[in-house]
Amino acid sequence: MFKYLNKDLPASLVVFFVALPLCLGIALASGAPLFSGLIAGIVGGVVVGAISGSQLGVSGPAAGLAVIVLGAIATLGSFENFLVAVVIGGVFQIILGVLKAGVIGYYFPSSVIKGMLAGIGIIIFLKQLPFALGVDADALTQEVASTDLLAVMGNFASYITPGAILVTVVSLAILLLWEKILVKKSKLFTIIPGPLVAVAVGIFYQVTFSAHGALAIPASSLVQVPVPDSISGFLGQFTLPNFAVITNPQVWVVGITIAIVASLETLLCVEATDKLDPEKRVTPTNRELFAQGAGNIISGLIGGLPITQVIVRSSANMQSGGKTKMSAILHGLFILLSIITIPVLLNLIPLAVLAAILLIVGYKLAKPSLFKQMYSLGKGQFLPFLITVLGIVFTDLLTGIGLGLAVGVVIILLNSYRNSHFLHKEGYEVNDGKYKMTLAEEVTFLNKGAISRELHNLPNNSFLEFNVTKTKALDYDIIEILDEFSIRAKEKNITIKLISEKGIIENPVSYSAFFSNKISA
CATH class of the missing domain: 3.30.750.24 (STAS domain)
Structure with missing residues (x-):
């Protein structure tokens, strides 16, 4: 695990900077305490990373579960009640692993998996545009709801933060310069990751221009990590599950739902990550289900969100040169250390920097050449791919995958009608x-x-x-x-x-x- 530390350490820093705002954002979207997202990120990195057989996969709270979590917390009455369902979901995932249910992931066609990657890439790209422009998306949404849309769009420039745009442009320039030119010039630039330099420049900008009106970046456009004032304050952020509701049938329904959805997302991400792996290593899927189950049990017991393997972090890990699962473990430790030691410094990072990192990740997942390649392979590959992409972008992850799989099955049945296969x-x-x-x-x-x-x-x-x-x-x-x-x-x-x-x-x-x-x- 320590053989490629010179590559895993820089990659883990990149994944850390990508994962940190995602953990907070997913917790916010789930209607859960922000700290619960950080707990899930730590457990997903350290616990799941240590048990898993995946070398490049990175686990943590998943955006695909946010809607389920939001509804479940409301249905069960409290976050403490919901945590019981997370623990139950983890137990069921371990059972699925023991029963060798990991083979399910093999029955999803490559076109659907690539469509999932492209669809997620498009969503990532679009979701980061407001942060890249320094737009307060919530305020803009409220303004649109209460004002004529045309009037708001005509005055859209007033919602943009010039400082955020400047940071985005500079960050993109640093990232592209680092990847396309500097890493080829000297080994030094392979040791120091470009995203880390971009983050450092972003913090320097915030410290330097925070008092300059036109160029200042508002607090709403910065990373917001909870800052405890003492050890007891830090420990007080952990939430224990209320096992008094374990006899409630709704808790079990939510738990089983989490197990099924989280397992499916994980298995699809495992296969997608294996395809991105330059060394073409194969992840043991049954072991992965066991690792995810263990992670969800621990996460639920200490107040964290449900965990899955996440393609955004996994692809960022791969693209940053990660070689082994030590990268995932280190990223979890970095999250833990950062929220203990430097939460104030983390809160100086402009979201525009993180948006720039994710814009490049999103583009690489959904680059135009992929669409051209899939089209050249014929309708049997292109139609399921395209339907999956459109389904994910305009509905949600699971619906898009289901639609793409359905189209793929129909095409196979049509081919089977003409020529049997075995x-x-x-x-x-x-x-x-x-x-x-x-x-x-x-x-x-x-x-x-x-x-x-x-x-x-x-x-x-x-x-x-x-x-x-x-x-x-x-x-x-x-x-x-x-x-x-x-x-x-x-x-x-x-x-x-x-x-x-x-x-x-x-x-x-x-x-x-x-x-x-x-x-x-």
Whole structure:
């Protein structure tokens, strides 16, 4: 875990600066105490990070659960009652892990997962624009509700904070300069993360120009961390669950709902994070459910929000050069140390700096080239992808995923009507290290769990004869699995002989070009 500390430490700082305002914002959106979001961030980093098998995944309070939490607190009568449901949800997640329910994540097509990433990226980008412009979104919403919309829009410039715009522009310049130029010039710039420099510049700006009217940034546009006045004041921010309501059926309904929704979000984020991982490592999903369950139990016991693996933090971790789960653990420790030692300093950070960091994260998740790539793969990939994106942007995360999955299933059923599909794996001789796998006429994303499992279980120094002579249609999800396996095969010294109607190829490097005529449209 300490082997790549030179990369994990800078990445953990980036994730810390991204996670801190998200923890507070999600708590605010959930109608819960702000400190509960920080607790969830700490537990998600330290506890879940330590138990999880995910190397790049970062857990914490999730925006996708905010609406559920808000309604549950109102239904159950108090936050203390709600915490009991969080503990129950954690117990159910551990049960799901023991029952090996983590395989559910394999049955979501790649197009839906990429649509989820793109949809979240668009939402992140749009949600950060008010902070980047220094607009008080709540005040603007109230003004629109009480005044003519056209009049408000005509006077929109009066709602913008010039200082925040200046900080956003400078922060974006620093981040882009760091990533595109400076990191290629010297190793020093890989040790010191660009986002940390942007935050330092933002604090310097706030200290320097806080008294300059036109350039000053108001308190509402700064990070707002609770500042305890004593140790007892700090400990007093922790809330204990009211287990007197454990016999209330509504508490159990909320707990099971949290378990199901949090587990689904986590499994989808796990697969999405694994796809972003340059080393193509595979996260053990059952262990992940166990880790999330343990985290939710502890979070609920000390007054924290429900926890899931979060793609925003995970992608920020990956993009910042994180290599192992030490990055997630350190980010949780940084949250804990910061709220104990430097809450006043943290409250000097302009939200515009954090908005700039998230604008780049959002753009990378939903960059135009991704839409172009998905379109080029054909309607079988593009339609579920696009429907997922639109569903997430205009409804919510789970609805968007459900719509994309439904479209994907319909397309598969239509393809199945024309050509049946199944996976056939030939029997292999014991102890000789030689394996044979034959694909059917049509292989779809429904088969990727079985194929991935079989390839993952191949021992070191073995020989695989991979026969695709009968295969006429191959889903792009399978191509991705094969490309990822070719990387792992080199590490495990597995020899591959690919047999097709084109001939025999030894140890193919890339399957995408080779199967271009077989990819399902």
